[in-house]
Amino acid sequence: MSASPTSVAGRLPAWRLVAYAAPTLALQTMMVPLLLYLPPTYYSAEVGLGLGAVGLAFMLGRIFEAFSDPLIGALSDRTTSRFGPRRPWMAVGVPFAVVAAGFLVLPDPGASAGYLLGALLAFYLAWTMVFIPHQSWGGELSADYHERTRIAGFRETGAFLGYLLAAVVPLAYWTGLKGVAAPSFAQIVQSIGALFAVTLPLAVLACFAFVPAAKRGEAERPPSWGELYAILRRNRPFLRLASAYFIDRLAMGVYFAAQPLLISVAFGMMDHLLTIALVNTIAAACFAPLWIGVARRLGKHRTYVVANLVTMLSYALLFIVQPGDLWLVLVANAVMGCGNGGTMITPPAMAADTVDYDEMKSGFAQMGGHMAFLAFVFKAGMALGVAIGLPFIGLFGFDGAGGTPSQTALLGIRLCASWLPIVMLVPPILLMWQFPLDARRHGVIRKWLARRQKSPGALCAG
16 A cells, blocks of 8 residues: 655645745746647748658657656656656756757757757656656645635746746847847747746746645555556546646647638738737736636536636637737736636646545555646647648638638638537547546545545555
8 A cells, every 4th residue: 555645734824835836837938839830830931941851850758758747747746756756857858958959949950850859869868757646646736625725826827927928028128128020930949948947947946945845644555557558448547637738728729720721811910910919928927827816616627617608608709700800819918818827727736636536546646647647638639639720721721822712611611610629629628627636536536535644554446
């Protein structure tokens, strides 16, 4: 039998949770260039690689993460040190992530596809060494059902602020300080890389200084590799959550595939792209505390459902936007940011609860393994969503070439950004409305685990 990691009892002070969330802010700044700038523009338009080579490199990087995420999660679960199981991995990952980011955003002119792939794999591995242990650490800070939502709320608010900094800092530096009217993609990407290199070490140091490490019981035996992957077979609540989360991230990936075309081609609002993105991100950060309160009233699973319904409303609003309706686009993006806040906060908090259920069933507390699988679901859903969205738009005759697109092509863009993701969000809502781990049942599980920890031989896993 295993002993649960020692949790920090009671309500954690806000300043401590700010310190805990700081690494997420730094980590997510680099997600902006990885998702928006590096694949379609920087490495193709400015470095000179073909789109096919760039796409293949990023696809191989995602496949690599399918193996590296669970590996790092499991290794951090198996780590024992006087600094706790998560800190050593983060400490090693930080310098590697900074160096790998430098190679990624500062390629030599004419860099090869092999250079891009090598830099991507190095960065993804180093980023995972920080991200997965940090995510797992948050699930171990408290065993309380509602406090875990609050911890996730602080962390995801940090993520939204990271996105915001990645959008604002390049413009403030190049336009405000340097007087560059239209910064190039190279300038934007490199300034974000510099921001990442400065903020990540400082953020991780603050986290180490002010956040207590979870301690693993001395008698706990680390799970075997077979027991790691058995999570997906035996932990039915987690499998249900991961399935719903995969489909909802798939829907978001479909939307992101269409979003640049929706704003620039269908709406003719390319000049307002930054404003629209800022409204979305600011709304997500501002409304994040709201979802913590809603979860306390409705439970995490039904809060997740409500957040998805809010996101569906934003997609529906975008379908009725006409060229020139900037105000309606901003309203829709504010609503979307609000919904996104809820769907980002609740899944990690629910995943932490399923770890307790899995420990009751198996005898092992595999927080790192669960968080790694959840992180992979997030990335895979977003990536596959793009692979679905672009061909869907192509079915309506949009080929990306110059000229005025047909009305049918414009309809395809609108449907891909609205009704297709709306339909895709129906299964997650149905899956999660009757999710079995609510506050009452989780409380029963925690009491059972506490009794077993006091008398390891008295109870057996059910």
